[in-house]
Amino acid sequence: MKTQYKALKPIGPWVNGQIVGDLPQEKIKQLLEDGVIEAIKPELKAEAKLKTKEVPANG
Secondary structure: OOOEEEEOOOEOOEOOOOEEOOOOHHHHHHHHHHOOEEEEOOOOOOOOOOOOOOOOOOO
C-alpha cells in the first residue's frame, strides 16, 4: 500500500485535513519539507478472529 499524505494547509484543490494525491514524488518531498503535508501512518486494525467450535455431526 502506498503512503498517503494529509494536507496541513490548503494546497491546490485540497483543503486542510484532506488526503492529498496524484502528485509527483519531487513535489511530495518539497511539501513534506515545507510542512504543508504529513504522511498518514496506517492504523493497525486488530482483526477479530471468529472462534469456531467443532460440533459432532451425529449427536
